[in-house]
Amino acid sequence: MYLIVTLAAVIVGYPLLWLFFAAFKENSEIFTSIRLLPEDFTVEGFLNGWKSTAAVPFSTFLINSCKMVIPTVLLTVGSACLVAYGFARFEFKGKKLLFTAMLSTMMLPNTVIMIPRYILFNEFGWLNSYLPFYVMAALAANPFFTYLLLQFFRGIPKDLDEAAYIDGAGRWKILTKVILPLAKAPIVSAALFQTVWTWNDFFNPLLYIDRVKSYPVSLGLRLAIDADSVVNWNSIIAMSCVSLLPVIILFVCMQKYFVQGIATTGMKT
Amino acid sequence: MRKRGLAVLMAAVLGTTLAACGNTPDSKTTKAPENTVKTTEERTTEDGNDKTSEAGGQEGELSLRFSWWGGDARHEATLKAIEVYEKANPGIKIEPEYSSFSGYYEKLVTQLASGNAPDIFQVDQGWVAELYARGDAFADFSDYKDSIDLAQIPESMMTDYCTIDGQVMVLPFGYNGTVFLYNKTLLADWCDAEGNLEVKTWDDFLEIGKALHEKDPESYMTTAVTDGYLRYILKPMLEQITGKIDVQDDFTLGFGPEELAKAYDSFMKIFTEQVSQPYEEAVLYDSMQNNPLWLNGKIGGIFLFFSNIDTEIAGLDYDYGVTAMPMFQDAKVSGQECCPSLMVAINKNIDGAHKKAAAEFLDWFINSEEASLILGTVRGVPGSASALEALEKNGMLSDLMSQGIKISNDTLSLKNGAYELNASVKAVFVEYMEKVIYGVSSPEDAAQGMTEDLESVLAELGKK
Numbered sequence: 001m002y003l004i005v006t007l008a009a010v011i012v013g014y015p016l017l018w019l020f021f022a023a024f025k026e027n028s029e030i031f032t033s034i035r036l037l038p039e040d041f042t043v044e045g046f047l048n049g050w051k052s053t054a055a056v057p058f059s060t061f062l063i064n065s066c067k068m069v070i071p072t073v074l075l076t077v078g079s080a081c082l083v084a085y086g087f088a089r090f091e092f093k094g095k096k097l098l099f100t101a102m103l104s105t106m107m108l109p110n111t112v113i114m115i116p117r118y119i120l121f122n123e124f125g126w127l128n129s130y131l132p133f134y135v136m137a138a139l140a141a142n143p144f145f146t147y148l149l150l151q152f153f154r155g156i157p158k159d160l161d162e163a164a165y166i167d168g169a170g171r172w173k174i175l176t177k178v179i180l181p182l183a184k185a186p187i188v189s190a191a192l193f194q195t196v197w198t199w200n201d202f203f204n205p206l207l208y209i210d211r212v213k214s215y216p217v218s219l220g221l222r223l224a225i226d227a228d229s230v231v232n233w234n235s236i237i238a239m240s241c242v243s244l245l246p247v248i249i250l251f252v253c254m255q256k257y258f259v260q261g262i263a264t265t266g267m268k269t
Numbered sequence: 270m271r272k273r274g275l276a277v278l279m280a281a282v283l284g285t286t287l288a289a290c291g292n293t294p295d296s297k298t299t300k301a302p303e304n305t306v307k308t309t310e311e312r313t314t315e316d317g318n319d320k321t322s323e324a325g326g327q328e329g330e331l332s333l334r335f336s337w338w339g340g341d342a343r344h345e346a347t348l349k350a351i352e353v354y355e356k357a358n359p360g361i362k363i364e365p366e367y368s369s370f371s372g373y374y375e376k377l378v379t380q381l382a383s384g385n386a387p388d389i390f391q392v393d394q395g396w397v398a399e400l401y402a403r404g405d406a407f408a409d410f411s412d413y414k415d416s417i418d419l420a421q422i423p424e425s426m427m428t429d430y431c432t433i434d435g436q437v438m439v440l441p442f443g444y445n446g447t448v449f450l451y452n453k454t455l456l457a458d459w460c461d462a463e464g465n466l467e468v469k470t471w472d473d474f475l476e477i478g479k480a481l482h483e484k485d486p487e488s489y490m491t492t493a494v495t496d497g498y499l500r501y502i503l504k505p506m507l508e509q510i511t512g513k514i515d516v517q518d519d520f521t522l523g524f525g526p527e528e529l530a531k532a533y534d535s536f537m538k539i540f541t542e543q544v545s546q547p548y549e550e551a552v553l554y555d556s557m558q559n560n561p562l563w564l565n566g567k568i569g570g571i572f573l574f575f576s577n578i579d580t581e582i583a584g585l586d587y588d589y590g591v592t593a594m595p596m597f598q599d600a601k602v603s604g605q606e607c608c609p610s611l612m613v614a615i616n617k618n619i620d621g622a623h624k625k626a627a628a629e630f631l632d633w634f635i636n637s638e639e640a641s642l643i644l645g646t647v648r649g650v651p652g653s654a655s656a657l658e659a660l661e662k663n664g665m666l667s668d669l670m671s672q673g674i675k676i677s678n679d680t681l682s683l684k685n686g687a688y689e690l691n692a693s694v695k696a697v698f699v700e701y702m703e704k705v706i707y708g709v710s711s712p713e714d715a716a717q718g719m720t721e722d723l724e725s726v727l728a729e730l731g732k733k
Contacts, residue, residue, distance in 0.1 A: 028584050031559040055348055119383040127385070207376055210334070210366040210387075222369040226340030230583045231558060 016244075023238035030233045042234075046242075049235030056212050058239055061220030065243075066206070068130045068216050069198045075137035076194045077187055082144040085175050087146075088153035089161065106143040118207055132208045145190045152186040153179060160236065188257035192250065199247055217243040278382055331626050334387035336366040338373040343647040350643045354633060361626055381406055386616050389627050392439060394609050395690025396429060401433050407616040410437035415630035421636045421653040429684040430609050440635060441609030443576055446677025447501055448605070449595070450578055450669070451570030453588040455488060456481070466592055467569075471506070471535060474595040478544030490569040491539070492546035492562060494555060498706075499698055501572030502532025505594055505604025508683060512601045516686040522723055522732035523686075526716040532711035535597075535706050540706060548706045557581050575673030576610055576649030578710065581684055582669075591673045593680050610649035614655045649677040650674055688730060697722045 022030050023045050023061050025038040032041070038049055050058045121132045134260055140146050156179060180187070202218045209215060212223070224230055251258070306425050323614060337347065344367050350362045366387055368376075380386040381403065392400065400406040410419060410431075422431065422440060431439050434549065459477050468474045478490030493501060504515055510532055513523030524532075538574050539545040545561060554560040558581070562568050566587045573581060582589055591593050594605050613635075615627045641656035645665050649658045661667050666674075688694055701719035704710040710718065 028564070032561050033566045095579075115379055115382050118379050122383045122385050192684060203372060203375075206368065206372045210336070212365065219368065222371060222514060223344065223367070224341045225369050226343070228336065230342065231556075231581050233342060233559075 003044070010037075019237055019244075020241055023234060023241050025234055027232055027234045030237070036243055045232075045234035045238035048232060049239040049242075050266055056215070056220070058220065058242070060213065061215055062218045062243070064214055065199060065218075066246075068133055071130070072133045072137045072198050073191050073194045075147055076140075076142060077138035079138050079191060079192050080142075080149050081180065081183075081187065083140045084149035084153050085179065087150050089158075089171075089174075094135045102143045102146060105141075106147065114207070121208060127208055128211055128214060130214075133204070137194075142194070144210040145194065148190055149183065149186055152183050156182055185257050185260035188254050192254055192258050195250060196247055199243075302317065312584055330362060331360055331622065332362040332364055333389060333623060333627055333630060334366055334375070335389040335630075336368075336387040337391035338368055338370045339647070340369075341424050344568065346644050346647045350640050351636065353639065353643065354630060359391060361630065363630065364524075384618055386618070388619050388623055389616055389631065391442070392614055393610050393690075394685065395692075397430070397433075397439055397483070397612065398687040399691060400614075401438055405617055406614065407436075407438040408617045408619075408624050410440060410615070410628065413568050413625055416625055416628035417632035418636055418655075421655045423652070425684075426609060427654060430612075439612040439614045439650030440631065441612050442635065443610040443646070444608065444652040445574035445576050445607050445610040445649055446607040446673070446680070446682070447505070447572055447594055448571055448575050448591045448673045449570050449593065450581065450589055450591050450673075450677050452566055452568065452632075453590050455566055455587070458484075460590075463592065466590060468592060468595045470598055471538075471595045472598075475538055475542055475544050478539070478569065479542050482543045485567075487562075488567045488569065489546040489562065490544045491571055492551045492560060492568050493571065494557075494559075495699060495703075497553050497572060498545075498548070498551075499695070499702055500606060501594075503536045503605075503702055504698075506535050506597075508602055508604035509597050510599035514683050514686045514689070516689045516691075516723070516727070518687045520688070520727040522727070524720075524721060526713075526720045529716035529720060530712045533716060537705065537712065548703075574606075574610065574649070575670055575677055576646060578669045578673055579646065579667055589669060589671055591676060593676045601681070603682050605677060605680055605682045606685055607677055607680075607682045608685045609652055629693075637685045646670070688727065691730065693726050693730070696721065697726055 018036060021036055021038060024041045024043065025045075026040070026042060027045075074150060083102075087095070087102075117132075121127055124131075126132050126135070136142070160178050161174050164178050169177060177220050199216075200218055201216075202211075202222070205216050209219070212220075215223070221236060221243065224236055273292060326513050335351070337343070347367070349367060351365055355361060355363060374393070377386065377390060377392075381400075382572070386406070410417060417440075419427070419437065419440075426441060426444065427437070430441065431437050449468065453460055453464050453466070456466055456477070457464075459480070466477075468477065474490065481490055507515055507524055508531060509525045510528050515523050517523055540548060545551070546560075546568070548697050551560070557563045557571060557573075560568075563581075564572065564585065566585070571581065575591070578589075578591065596603055613631060615624055615631070619627075634644075635651070635653045636655045638655070638659040641653075641659040642663060642665070644651075646659065650666070650670065651660065661671070697719060701710065701715045701722075705712055705715045
């Protein structure tokens with residue numbers, strides 16, 4: 001049994017493994033040999049890649065990505081919790097309508113809202129900053145997370161709220177002291193998903209950010225790839241490895257909650 | 270009551286987090302939008318009244334946004350050129366906006382739609398007709414004849430590719446022609462005493478290819494990416510048969526189903542006779558630079574634009590040569606694409622002062638010796654005569670490239686139709702080409718279906 005699982009893990013993990021070793025290969029060796037291990041190890045790819053081309057060092061891209069991702073994730077989780085709490089525990093006028101509206105935005109293809117959004121952000125003067133990402137996150141503009149948490153909140157028995165209420169807790173306290181601690185698992189999953197998605201997002205940063213100095217990693221990596229010029233694959237691959245690290249480390253640390261979160265919300269992606 | 274109180278509280282919390290995050294992350298990020306606001310203010314003052322611009326702190330400071338796509342070499346050289354230009358022209362600030370090719374067009378169109386496009390932007394020849402049809406993209410270069418020397422661009426290129434309805438909409442950075450780059454080391458048996466390969470006709474080409482594959486079953490005469498099979502082999506064959514442009518500017522086709530079927534027949538021979546690497550293998554790689562057969566010297570040669578010669582052989586230890594495209598015996602034109610490679614345009618929606626400054630910058634960037642020596646061939650072989658001369662004089666063109674230019678200039682070819690590289694037109698070409706290659710359709714059926722589909726796509730385009 002373990003043998004099969006190990007084998008499967010190797011097959012699934014092979015591309016990553018290849019990526020890792022290819023980072024140490026010479027540029028000419030990458031596509032010409034199928035050997036996993038490089039003929040001679042070189043860290044040139046890392047050195048060149050880190051210096052990067054085009055006047056901006058790779059560290060800038062990494063810092064930019066952090067600046068973009070961390071607030072976005074925190075705001076997403078915060079706003080999604082509040083909105084989900086509202087839908088799960090309160091009765092108010094137009095709740096059904098609002099809920100439908102929220103769900104329908106989930107069905108809206110991204111391409112449809114791309115240009116209106118761009119025009120809007122341009123009018124606000126938010127281009128070339130990360131504000132479009134922050135504001136959308138703060139206003140729970142990604143209904144997927146709201147929906148995810150909502151489903152979980154609904155599953156928490158109302159009796160717990162009422163018990164807390166009898167003990168004198170207000171609505172706010174119920175959320176922070178009762179519901180949120182119980183919902184740790186799905187919250188972590190939401191945060192992880194948002195981290196990975198924002199970290200890897202290519203198109204939105206491409207649209208909203210013009211200045212190379214503010215590019216996140218996903219854009220910075222592509223800078224050097226062009227069909228008409230010599231591509232230094234080893235430095236690109238080396239930097240891909242570097243940019244994968246934060247996400248992988250985060251995932252490993254949070255794995256316990258993440259798996260729980262998926263199991264309890266029945267979410268499959 | 271409690272509920273309402275809580276709702277207010279939530280809104281307040283949300284509001285404060287929002288405000289906090291708007292300011293905290295970094296002063297730089299919040300500064301950026303201020304800058305953009307400032308430039309627009311500057312622009313409006315210049316637009317309205319020139320005298321008032323003195324009131325602003327930075328007198329005469331004019332900033333131009335310049336966007337392009339490319340790889341490392343192009344970014345580095347362009348940034349360096351910009352630096353030199355800024356030093357020589359203190360009043361001008363050029364803001365570079367560069368990225369890779371993926372997503373560039375989508376972004377440009379979005380920016381144009383919202384009136385936020387860069388002042389100067391690089392475009393691909395295939396987009397020009399489409400962007401021109403929008404009506405709000407290109408400024409007319411001929412209005413700025415005093416600022417930019419248009420006579421350096423060869424006249425045929427100006428009329429064929431740059432001028433639409435009497436207005437000069439785009440200018441070429443570089444220009445290109447299709448040649449055959451072959452590996453002398455691998456094809457030594459078929460080269461003459463001086464090491465030159467003789468492939469005048471497609472029959473020669475097939476013959477050498479067959480013999481090569483028999484000698485070494487791992488080797489093939491040629492390979493290409495999907496786009497390459499279409500642009501460098503199938504379409505040239507078709508043009509050689511018809512002697513006409515495939516997709517003409519009046520939205521008609523230059524060929525009929527019979528001629529197309531004939532082209533397909535010849536085209537398929539390169540696969541059935543194992544002259545080309547099998548299609549399903551070749552399309553796994555998106556460029557020659559990651560095709561192991563090419564890198565390992567197992568490919569006889571590739572069709573390519575002469576501007577790309579140096580890139581494709583970078584880092585490879587074989588001996589190479591260039592020759593013209595093979596032709597059918599009775600063909601009158603070669604079918605090679607001789608066209609501008611990358612083009613540049615000035616945004617129509619900026620004020621006169623910015624347009625003039627942009628034209629002056631481009632004049633330096635495209636025509637001057639100083640700029641050409643910095644830029645070299647990062648945007649292909651220069652389209653401007655003075656820039657090309659500067660490169661030749663300083664020995665900055667490789668031998669293979671110079672030969673390629675000569676071969677291509679000596680070959681009679683037709684211009685590219687304005688809609689030939691249109692995305693929907695190309696999609697039809699690729700679809701039927703692949704159907705034939707994979708044996709889903711016979712050449713005759715595909716020829717019929719493709720002509721019909723193309724006609725309807727063109728009718729749709731023509732309506733606009």
